[in-house]
Amino acid sequence: MSQSIDYGNLMHTAMRGLIKTVLRDVAERGLPGAHHFFITFDTTHPGVEIADWLRDRYPGEMTVVMQHWFENLDVGEDGFAITLNFGDSPEPLYIPFNAIRTFVDPSVEFGLRFETAEDDEDGEDVAPAAEQDHAPETEGQPDAEVVSLDSFRK
Template identity: 70%
Template sequence: MSRSIDYGNLMHRAMRGLIREVLDGIAKNGLPGAHHFFITFDTMHPDVEIADWLSDRYPDEMTIVIQHWFDNLDVGEDGFAVTLNFGDSPEPLFIPYDAIRTFVDPSVEFGLRFETQEEDDAEHEDEDDEEIAEAPMAEMAEEEAEPGKPREAEVVSLDRFRK
């Protein structure tokens, strides 16, 4: 019987713990400086709680922005709850950490990307997929950059550490 250390899953748990710690600090003290977050998550994850109209509009994944207006940020052991404004209509959301696909803070060019096993298999078949998948995060970072200073978020792919 061959045993090995599952570094990929260990890294994913550690990075989700980092997200939890960051959000917990924001819940207690607010957003410092220019920090803000783009969080993309799997809307079909069984523990995600969003309004039906949002899951209908975003049947696969959704990106939320935690920046100017957010309320009731409650950080828990398995996920976080937050109320966001959608067209002058506050909507409560619950997002488990396991549902998070990307976490980006373009103000400091920091990003994390979590991949599922199916995405790993596809990545090995076509390495160009990674560039395509990272393009939307880079575009979001550029939209938030100061005029005349385009910036891209640096994305750390944890799957580089998997065997």
Template identity: 75%
Template structure:
């Protein structure tokens, strides 16, 4: 069997499906329930992303939008969603493809998703290797290893 299961892409697809489901529920309800609100960071250079020229000039790589108190025309599709948001009292329509989303966070319930591409991981690995070369750490049984440490989120909750 020469094929491998691509768990990374399968996980990203499932997480994007979760975002789509959440946005569909919000669109059907007509408002965000309770204190929920979303911070969505997306790649503005994505070929299918649609935003005003002045926004893409100001944010040529990525931007974070907030869906909270005021948004309009939320339309959730198969490949992305469109929404009108307020930028300094100027309503602007946006189309955000799901595969352009880099982070999706709902701080009201401490929930967040982060999507990393193979390029992001390679950059991170290169930075880690450069840091390891420039700042060697002693390796012994008493030194905790950061890459093996598991931290419970409960320790940060009040």
């Protein structure tokens, strides 16, 4: 038996499960009301599939928006496929859930941020458990709160 419970990884697994559930519902029923998502992911993560020109333009991370136009949303166990429009050019993407860094729905001020051990090693601050970070404000939208849970990890 392990010497301790890895709450950080357990929370990440639960939060990715929440994203999977939300995306499966959207794939089945569409986006309800004003809901829309900003999803930031690591473009270098194993399993990420994006066009070469997108990888060249976003060599480290990329944020996509699921709002007005998207198609072919297919949610699997380990990630999701989607076709998004980039300047009138539809592009298919595959994003593993483990590649997601942030998931924000500004319509209801909801957000999740996944920090890695590399973030901690780089000296980036990790918010204490009781604090919440704010996602960038989108035009005409209030700040979305992003809760960081990595401060529990050692």
